[in-house]
Amino acid sequence: MSSSLSRRDFLARTGVIGCSLAASPLLTPVSFAAAPWDTRLVVIILRGGMDGLDVVQPYGDPAFNTLRGTLALGPEGGAYDLDGYFAMHPSLGPLIPMWEAGQLSFVHAVSTPYRDKRSHFDGQDLLEAGTTTMAGVRDGWLNRMLQAVPGVTSQTAYAVGRSDMLLLQGPAEVANWSPDADLSLSPQAARLLEIVTESDPALHAALAEAQILSEVTDDIKKRRKGSHVQIAEFAAARLSEEARIAAFSLNGWDTHGGQPRFMDTALTRLAETLLTLRGKMRGNTWRKTAVVAMTEFGRTARQNGTLGTDHGTGGLMILAGGAIKGGRVFGQWPGLGDGDLYQDRDLMPTGDVRAHAAWVMQSLTGLDRNVLESAVFPGLDMGNDLGLIL
Template sequence: MPSRSRRNVLTNGLALGCSLAASPLLTPMTFASAPWENRLVVIILRGGMDGLDVVRPVGAPEYAGLRRSDPGEAQDLDGFFALHPALADLMPLWQAGDLGFVHAVSTPYRDKRSHFDGQDILEAGSGGSAPGRIRDGWLNRLLQNVPGAHAETAYAIGRADMLLTRGAARIADWSPDAGLTLSPQAQRLLEVVMHDDPLFREAVTEAITLSAATPAQAGQDGDADSGDMLDAMQSTMQKARRGARPETIASFAAERLRGDTRIAAFSLNGFDTHARQKDALLRALAQLGTAILTLKQELGPIWKKTALVAMTEFGRTVRLNGSGGTDHGTAGAMVLAGGAVRGGRVVADWPGLDEADLYNRRDLLPTRDLRAHTGWILQELFGLDAQLLERTVFPDLELGANPGLIL
């Protein structure tokens, strides 16, 4: 292959890097080690999961008229709520007390129903309805205030870091399907090319180290020119376009959690179901179910020390629209799993589905702040001070009564 100039390598390399950064197909994962034995997994369900379809209030007399789902296809939970059939494989966890749900909850976000604003408020953990007031994430603020907490080395490629983990505490991100594979010769060439750019050199060196590629994996011997480096980057980009499967994400998380890592966070997409919700939600929930079951299998005995919390930016309208989907709503549901959770129940101060009981006569009414449930999970899982949670981790929050979500 003809050699390429340094300028050509830089131009193509930077363009490739920008493409990776803009890619919506990669799922960044975040890890942090901390002085606890218990583990926490936070999954952000992007798009606005329809809690009324996932955890169906089939015992409510209004539900059948609002939704056209077959009541016989859902898995009965407690006689009032039933579980979406796509999560049927999780029923053994429910029966073992390792799966639970929280219903009719939301962040303080109201009315505008923007994905971007809703996700920002969810991940920032802020109490105000105006997005952007807090620039860091609640998980990062937690780590800033825990003595002895430090980041496990990790790396994110593919899109902007999660606001959930952004802040002063050093937390790095990792995308398991985007390893940077270079031969030793290409690595040395890259070091020469980046010699005069210490910041870029440090970032690339960390990426290579984290990818843990060996010469055998690289499959290259002898001298390397700039073409070797660019070919390796292009190979990485092709791999990145395929995205990370939920079992790959969960398996990678489990591997780290079996070691020093105590907190893992990642996101799953596909929950924006404006049209043909029956099909779209089936696919999205299948990914969630796969991630949960993979974590349980691969965590082994660590599963008993683990609490998994899956949350979304808002719920969806109680009525189906003309396209067989649902539009952006308000209250929704949280999914809890793990041996550390007090499962086998749906925790809810149920508001009802009569039109007069709905929020703005269109949405499920929120009866509890999602952040309060998350705060109690953190308090019981890690023994954190309530004032730290109410003033710093989740500003302006009142924890209220303890729902007892952790064993």
């Protein structure tokens, strides 16, 4: 983009000044693919940089309360104790039965290879590409996995009208579906708006807030189920039949300020999504399903001055489904004390999200490890089996 076009000029030209910023939609496409195995994989991209230290709080770490201040809930503040060291955010309370049934787990202190610049767009691209660089990359890791499987067929397209996720872009054919939406901006304009505001912290935070509020307001005005529930219902129906893979996004995780309010909204939507998937899958489909929820990076270990957190590094993966080994917080915990943080600001990554995704796929599909390390995630060393799947 030419430097002569200022952020304010762009906002004016696209008609999104002031409160009209809230018209920017949340882009949540869903893609499906059939495959010659009987297990199901759901990948959810949590866009915006989810604060893993808020979702699963390490209240047993002596430095946590000092770093987090009013965001440090712990069991005394209403968070749900998981294992005597970690506690789950109160807004995920509806998932407690899933945790107790061994159908929910977390992986702490994980990240992609992305470091230091902390740009949503670079981070999301690398997350969905599954590579260490975007140079020459045109497809996503989930599409590359499908390319390695014989007999994959595409599904019928439903209400096609929005762009694919990079995660599933590539030569392997997949079908696309998205719920109805009254779009005031095209997906391209919405993404461009996010790009031009990213270097302006105030505008960037305002856009993130407006996106969350617009979805909530739209659902209320239309008096219908939220789009996340519609997506989960449709995914459950297709996965109960011939589809084997579903992928979609949930936005709303960019919590620079007023984090308690916006985390409550985002986590409530995530809980509703997981419960809808479980509740709407027919027969024994849920027992054969693994849900992997991933975000582009975590957030700062320290609470900022606006009751929020800023872009960070180490984050959290969420695993759900009847096929996963639930009731556990996986990962090597690095600590939050002096000298433990990455660049003295972020949770130190001790695991690679790609390795965890690879082991889930290997366990579900039986794909050869060499294929996963060379074709699906080029150059990845999966390490030892992480034991994420039953």
